[in-house]
Amino acid sequence: MDYVMNINGEKVGETLPKMEVRNPATNEVVGTVPNGGAEEAQLAIKAAYHSFTTWSQTTAYERAHYLKTLNDLLLSNKEELAEIMTLEMGKPISQSLGEVVYAASFIEWYAEEAKRVYGETIPSHLINKRMQIWKKPVGVVAAITPWNFPLAMITRKVAPAIAAGCTVIIKPSKESPLSAVKFMELVDKANFPKGVINLVTGSSQEIVGEMMKNEKVRKITFTGSTEVGKILIKQSAEQVKRLSLELGGHAPFIILDDANIDRAVDGVVASKFRNAGQTCVCANRIYVQAGVYEEFVEKFSEQVKKLIVGDGMEKSTDIGPLINKEALIKVSDHVDDAREKGATVVTGGKQIGEGVFYEPTVIRDVNRSMVIMQEETFGPVAPIQKVETEEEAIELANSTEYGLAAYIFTENVARGTKVIEQLDFGIVGWNDGMPSAAQAPFGGMKESGIGREGGHEGMDAFLETQYVSIGMD
Structure with a gap:
């Protein structure tokens, strides 16, 4: 099926060259999108800039109404959206359905937050002066x-921007743009004014390049690799563009000797193997205290062996394909390096068939010298390292430039509190392998990003603070 861009409420790109979108499970073409560039980006920016004048003047209640309508449309079309998502990037259909609900939760949340943008009155030092703080989009x-969360990452950015009174241009990944096209169809059904939300597909270099140099674009919000994030920071300096960056992660998962091991096993399975391990907050480095190491490895491995790998469209599938050959090679290289340096593969450890499927894998007796403990794997591989003390676990957990998410399992409140106070991560799951929620701030420390998405903090990224001093003579 041929899909198109949506700029200023109009279908654009029918005559442009096409980019194929392939199902990683079968390598079949499931759709095409226009291979747009700088010219299409300019059209979208012009439309968004023109519509900003009127959209920014709408009331919070009007913006909330549009968002609530869009939320209802997402939920009533969740099966179609989920199927599109699974076909374009391989995620198991049950997880895709969960993502649609998760994506809609951001729209619902920010429909309400639109009505919670408050200014302030500052006590004046002079009797004839009034001092106020205004908030402006x-x-x-x-x-x-x-590509890995193609719908939720759109709504997590677009919903607060729209709620704040901003207008938006969406540039989805070339790997999974089809769900973005369907999202725009629902935007049209929700009767958003033309130009408020726009979609461009095609060359990242050309489209993003135009976004970065065009003075009409005042804010960039990006989810992706730290390497690309650093490039955007440099490019933003020319115009001092505002940035929100959710970048790479390399999450440690600490299991102390007083943890509920069965709960910890469930937590790691949920965190590590969701979306075949292709999430920025999934457990990448598992540190288990010596007293419970053997018990955890045994119970965890037994659970992992039960996971079913297959086409995401099959309801029984727990783990779908990796996104492409490059991802498969990276996962294989990480496992091979660990083997060569003395680690033991307990289960899994190899490619399945000729495609891009990889066995859910557990590796024990790893150490910090192995690449898998130094780099984000982005695959269904769980490396486990034994630690003697919580101090050792903290030191190993923090020994990375990343600081997005971390996990700790302990039943001792005082112990858990002290450990978390020393962890340099923006998100911590304490006895919880799935901490993400629309109402909570999401973002990282160190090289894992700038700013927060979600929660009431998510609105701040799209608002300017204006101080107004009023003379009353």
């Missing part, structure tokens, strides 16, 4: 989204 926003 930042302007045109460019939202650059990744």
Whole structure:
């Protein structure tokens, strides 16, 4: 099926060259999108800039109404959206359905937060002066989204921007743009004014390049690799564009000797193997205290062996394909390196068939010298390292430039509190392998990003603070 862009409420790109979107499970073409570039980006920016004048003047209640309508449309079309998502990037259909609900939760949340943007009155030092803080939308926003959560990463960015009174241009990943096209169809059904939300597909270099140099774009919100994030930071300096960056992760998962091991096993399975391990917050480095190491490895491995790998469209599938051959090679290289340096593969450890499926894998007796403990694997591989003390676990957990998510399992409140106080991560799951929620701030420390998405903090990224001093003579 041929899909098109949506700029200023119009279908655009029918005559442009096409980019194929392939199902990683079968390598079949499931759709095409226009291979747009700088010219299409300029059209979208112009439309968003023009519509900002009127959209920014709408009331919070009007913006909330549009968002609530869109939320209802997402939920009533969740089966179709989920199927599109699974076909374009391989995620098991049950997880895709869960993502649609998760994506809609951001729209619902920010429909309400639109009505919670408050200013302030500051006590004046002079009798004839009044001092106020006003909140204003930042302007045109460019939202650059990744392939692994193609719908939720759109709504997590677009919903607060729209609620704040901004207008948006969406640039989805070339790997999974089809769900973005369907999202725009629902935007049209929700009767959003033309130009408020726009979609461009095609060359990242050309489209993002235009977004970065065009002065009409005042805000960039991006989810992706730290390497690309650093490039955007450099490019933003020319115009001092505002940035929100959710970048790479390399999450440690600490299991102390007083943890509920069965709960810890369930937590790691949920965190590590969701979306075949292709999530920025999934457990990448598992540190287990010596007293419970053997018990955890045994119970965890037994659970992993039960996971079913297959086409995401099959309801029984727990783990779908990796996104492409490059991802498969990276996972294989990480496992091979660990083997060569003395680690033991307990279960899994190899490619399945000729495609891009990889066995859910557990590796024990790993150490910090192995690549898998130094780099984000982005695959269904769980490396486990034994630690003697909580101090050792903290030191190993923090020994990375990343600081997105971390996990700790302990039943001792005082112990858990002290450990978390020393962890340099923006998100911590304490006895919880799935901490993400629309009402909570999401973002990282160190090289894992700038700013927060979700929660009431998610609105701040799209608002300017204006101080007004009023003379009353």
